[in-house]
Amino acid sequence: MDENYEVIFRTPEKMEVSASPLPYELLSLIRQGSFGKVFKAREIGGTGRLLAVKKFRNQLEPSSAGRGVPPFILREVALLGRMKFFDHPNIVKLLDVKATLEGNALDLTVILEYIDQDLSTYMSKAPPSGLSLDDIKGIMLQLMRGLDFMHANMVVRHEIKPENILISSSGLVKIVDFELARLYSAFPVIVVVNICYRAPEVLLNTWYESAVDVWSAGCIFAELFLLKPLFRGTSEAQQLKLIFEFIGLPSEDEWPLTSCIAYSHSLGPRDPNPPVLDLLNPHAKDLLLECLTFAPGRRISPAGALAHPFFTQE
Numbered sequence: 107m108d109e110n111y112e113v114i115f116r117t118p119e120k121m122e123v124s125a126s127p128l129p130y131e132l133l134s135l136i137r138q139g140s141f142g143k144v145f146k147a148r149e150i151g152g153t154g155r156l157l158a159v160k161k162f163r164n165q166l167e168p169s170s171a172g173r174g175v176p177p178f179i180l181r182e183v184a185l186l187g188r189m190k191f192f193d194h195p196n197i198v199k200l201l202d203v204k205a206t207l208e209g210n211a212l213d214l215t216v217i218l219e220y221i222d223q224d225l226s227t228y229m230s231k232a233p234p235s236g237l238s239l240d241d242i243k244g245i246m247l248q249l250m251r252g253l254d255f256m257h258a259n260m261v262v263r264h265e266i267k268p269e270n271i272l273i274s275s276s277g278l279v280k281i282v283d284f285e286l287a288r289l290y291s292a293f294p295v296i297v298v299v300n301i302c303y304r305a306p307e308v309l310l311n312t313w314y315e316s317a318v319d320v321w322s323a324g325c326i327f328a329e330l331f332l333l334k335p336l337f338r339g340t341s342e343a344q345q346l347k348l349i350f351e352f353i354g355l356p357s358e359d360e361w362p363l364t365s366c367i368a369y370s371h372s373l374g375p376r377d378p379n380p381p382v383l384d385l386l387n388p389h390a391k392d393l394l395l396e397c398l399t400f401a402p403g404r405r406i407s408p409a410g411a412l413a414h415p416f417f418t419q420e
Contacts, residue, residue: 128202128217130157146220156220157201164212183216196252198272198282221272221280225326228273229333239387241277242330247417248279249323254408256281257316266322267303268329301345302335306400309342309349310365317402320411324397331385349398350374352382356400389416 129150136144142162149155183203193199202217225245229237249271265283272280305321307314328336337352339345346367350356355374383391393416396406406414 127204127215128157130159130217132159142214147217156222158198158218158220160216160218162212162214162216164214183214194252194255196248196279196281197255198280218282219280221274221278221282223273224269225271225273225279226268229268229330232333236333237330239390242327242390243417244277245273245279245330246323246327247412249281249326250408250411252279252281253319253323254412257319257408265300266319266326267300268326271326301340301342302338304345305402306346306349307362307402309346310362310367312362312364312366315402317405317407320397320405320408323408323411324394327390327394327397328382331390332382336382347374351378352380353395353398353400354378360401389414389419392416
């Protein structure tokens with residue numbers, strides 16, 4: 107972790123991380139969670155730009171020296187700080203961090219660039235005829251660029267869903283909310299992402315890697331055409347059934363050995379023909395199925411998706 111973020115836990119007295127904190131005024135509450143609040147704010151002076159301000163307050167154990175700070179808070183700040191250096195257009199920008207330690211209370215403020223709507227809201231405003239192919243292509247191109255950048259920097263996002271993808275009025279896409287993100291490795295099972303966007307390897311309680319992000323992106327790709335989730339199960343078992351009805355039951359050789367569910371031919375058909383695929387042109391259909399490949403090792407990568415004919419030949 108960056109030394110700037112570690113220092114607040116080594117000093118028992120009151121201390122601020124930011125040497126020259128970004129001045130702002132709060133305008134409205136965007137959402138409130140169990141650990142903190144997110145506000146819409148405006149910069150005081152300068153350009154008067156809009157900001158997203160996350161405020162966290164956490165009581166620390168007297169002897170913990172910071173160990174009581176929720177890991178997701180530190181993780182988001184550290185990863186955004188890591189990616190800030192590269193200034194990627196499809197990753198939300200970290201503008202400032204201010205941490206104050208006073209007694210056993212830690213106040214942490216994270217200031218990010220502000221975008222006024224997420225992808226879920228954007229889709230809810232689509233006309234009855236749906237989004238245009240150009241709009242879908244533009245969104246997916248930027249999403250894959252953001253994922254490619256993160257994976258190249260050893261970051262796995264883990265929770266790709268419409269609510270964590272921002273889109274501006276000009277069509278600029280930004281990936282946001284990095285509480286569950288991790289530096290790349292193979293991960294043990296934890297509950298991640300809305301079940302509608304959860305990859306099979308997670309549903310099967312087995313190990314997973316960066317390919318989980320591509321599966322989620324594939325689910326979003328289909329949703330941009332349908333304007334509703336492609337797989338809307340209410341349990342892991344039902345979600346798997348919906349997935350296999352769409353992509354077909356994989357071979358037994360592809361089934362993960364560590365899965366808590368035994369392979370069975372009754373889990374789904376081998377050669378389905380879902381009617382939703384008829385809505386897609388050949389390149390879009392192929393890219394979607396490449397993203398929704400059962401075996402993570404055979405699933406297309408973000409870099410591979412960016413070179414796909416859906417983006418390069420249409």
